[in-house]
Amino acid sequence: MPLPRRNDPAAIFRSLDWPTVIIYIIMVLAGMVSIYAASYDFDNASMFSADEFSGKQLRWIGLSLILGLVILLIDARMYETYAYPIYIAVAILLFITPFVAHDIKGSRSWISLGPMSLQPAEFAKFATALALAKLFSSYHFDLNAKFSNYVRAVGIILLPVLLILLQNETGSALTFMALFFVLYREGMSGLVLFAAFFAVVIFVVAIKYTETMIFGIPTGEFVVFIMIMLVMTAMGLMYSRRYEIARNLFIGFAVAGLTEYGLDVAGIAPPTLAINIGIIVAACIYIVVEAIRYRKPKLYVAVATALLSVIFLFSVNLAFDKLQPHQKLRIQVALGIVEDLRNAGYNVNQSKIAIGSGGFFGKGFLNGTQTKLKYVPEQHTDFIFCTIGEEEGFVGAMIVTLLFLALILRVISIAERQPTTFGRVYAYCVASYFIFHFCINIGMVIGLCPVIGIPLPFFSYGGSSLWGFTILLFILLKLDASRKNVLSY
Numbered sequence: 001m002p003l004p005r006r007n008d009p010a011a012i013f014r015s016l017d018w019p020t021v022i023i024y025i026i027m028v029l030a031g032m033v034s035i036y037a038a039s040y041d042f043d044n045a046s047m048f049s050a051d052e053f054s055g056k057q058l059r060w061i062g063l064s065l066i067l068g069l070v071i072l073l074i075d076a077r078m079y080e081t082y083a084y085p086i087y088i089a090v091a092i093l094l095f096i097t098p099f100v101a102h103d104i105k106g107s108r109s110w111i112s113l114g115p116m117s118l119q120p121a122e123f124a125k126f127a128t129a130l131a132l133a134k135l136f137s138s139y140h141f142d143l144n145a146k147f148s149n150y151v152r153a154v155g156i157i158l159l160p161v162l163l164i165l166l167q168n169e170t171g172s173a174l175t176f177m178a179l180f181f182v183l184y185r186e187g188m189s190g191l192v193l194f195a196a197f198f199a200v201v202i203f204v205v206a207i208k209y210t211e212t213m214i215f216g217i218p219t220g221e222f223v224v225f226i227m228i229m230l231v232m233t234a235m236g237l238m239y240s241r242r243y244e245i246a247r248n249l250f251i252g253f254a255v256a257g258l259t260e261y262g263l264d265v266a267g268i269a270p271p272t273l274a275i276n277i278g279i280i281v282a283a284c285i286y287i288v289v290e291a292i293r294y295r296k297p298k299l300y301v302a303v304a305t306a307l308l309s310v311i312f313l314f315s316v317n318l319a320f321d322k323l324q325p326h327q328k329l330r331i332q333v334a335l336g337i338v339e340d341l342r343n344a345g346y347n348v349n350q351s352k353i354a355i356g357s358g359g360f361f362g363k364g365f366l367n368g369t370q371t372k373l374k375y376v377p378e379q380h381t382d383f384i385f386c387t388i389g390e391e392e393g394f395v396g397a398m399i400v401t402l403l404f405l406a407l408i409l410r411v412i413s414i415a416e417r418q419p420t421t422f423g424r425v426y427a428y429c430v431a432s433y434f435i436f437h438f439c440i441n442i443g444m445v446i447g448l449c450p451v452i453g454i455p456l457p458f459f460s461y462g463g464s465s466l467w468g469f470t471i472l473l474f475i476l477l478k479l480d481a482s483r484k485n486v487l488s489y
Contacts, residue, residue: 028064170327252286359394
């Protein structure tokens with residue numbers, strides 16, 4: 001039997017994952033309708049008018065479909081072969097951007113190309129995914145084989161982050177942090193993700209409760225010390241498998257805490273900060289002794305976690321002070337420290353009012369009041385979800401959520417059936433980007449996350465975003481459609 005041609009268009013379209021394509025088409029068309037609703041006023045022209053945001057988005061959609069078709073017709077081997085050159089080219093473009101881009105609201109991230117503008121950061125997503133997939137598919141590459149492999153993988157992720165930060169685009173830079181989930185899927189220890197999560201918790205608690213005092217120290221610091229002690233106790237049990245170690249740690253922490261409380265009740269103001277640090281240091285010494293005694297080197301992880309957490313705790317305020325004033329204010333508003341409904345908190349407050357007013361079934365298409373009266377800034381871009389929530393209600397919001405859930409699960413399913421490491425890693429990069437964008441954008445719109453300017457894929461207005469996500473998804477579809485040819489050789 002003759003082998004199939006590698007780039008036979010008919011075979012590619014037969015092998016194409018059509019459920020994903022259908023979800024993509026539904027989302028981009030629903031996005032165009034939502035953009036029309038968000039930008040509609042009573043004097044508006046047709047949805048398809050070239051003067052309307054929806055008409056412009058329709059042109060971007062048409063060009064995206066052509067772009068997707070071109071991607072499908074290119075030999076799948078080209079994406080792996082030229083992964084590094086594509087990555088380097090995009091990195092150079094990112095480096096050049098701040099020098100040639102115009103200042104737009106304090107950001108230099110848009111390059112003008114005649115009548116249109118493009119944001120290179122959006123194209124860095126697929127370039128970084130290709131480079132990371134290429135690295136993991138290298139001959140005998142094992143992430144845990146040596147430390148230099150971690151340096152190479154993390155370096156590929158952080159280079160575009162640093163270059164985008166130079167453009168003053170913090171939100172776009174943060175999206176690349178999603179790729180650390182890919183490293184976890186490929187063998188990175190879960191301790192790294194736990195450390196990142198714990199660092200976020202420490203940051204939030206330390207900042208949110210820095211104004212109130214307990215036992216003479218900020219409440220945030222006191223709560224963090226309690227969390228560190230509990231984590232040390234849990235790690236002591238997990239890594240030693242000896243109940244008595246965890247028991248001794250717990251009793252020691254409890255006795256120390258009761259002593260502090262008793263001194264405070266007695267009117268004696270103890271140096272609580274010094275005592276808490278001393279308690280953690282004493283616990284670390286105890287764990288080291290037990291690690292040597294029972295030959296449990298993994299217990300050193302508990303020691304390192306505790307000491308690094310204390311160091312990070314005292315660096316939080318220093319790092320927070322280094323942020324730009326508007327960045328600090330957005331974080332304070334998101335954490336409920338500051339209620340600035342006229343400035344930093346205005347967008348989110350109006351967005352929540354719009355979504356809440358939609359109720360269960362919504363006010364109906366083009367009948368939203370908050371959005372029609374332009375109370376929500378950027379409602380056709382980053383805050384597009386509030387238009388959906390107001391006009392289509394809880395039902396419409398859930399439909400959008402289910403569409404994203406279906407897309408993400410479909411991408412993960414595609415990832416697991418890939419015959420090559422390159423295809424699998426690239427697919428998980430795609431899934432990570434979509435998960436991050438969806439969660440952060442929705443969280444931003446409903447006030448759970450600071451406003452950092454992350455679009456909702458396929459729904460927010462913008463050609464660069466639509467093109468970037470289209471390229472990202474259609475390269476995956478091409479790799480998946482070609483997997484049978486890979487198995488045939």
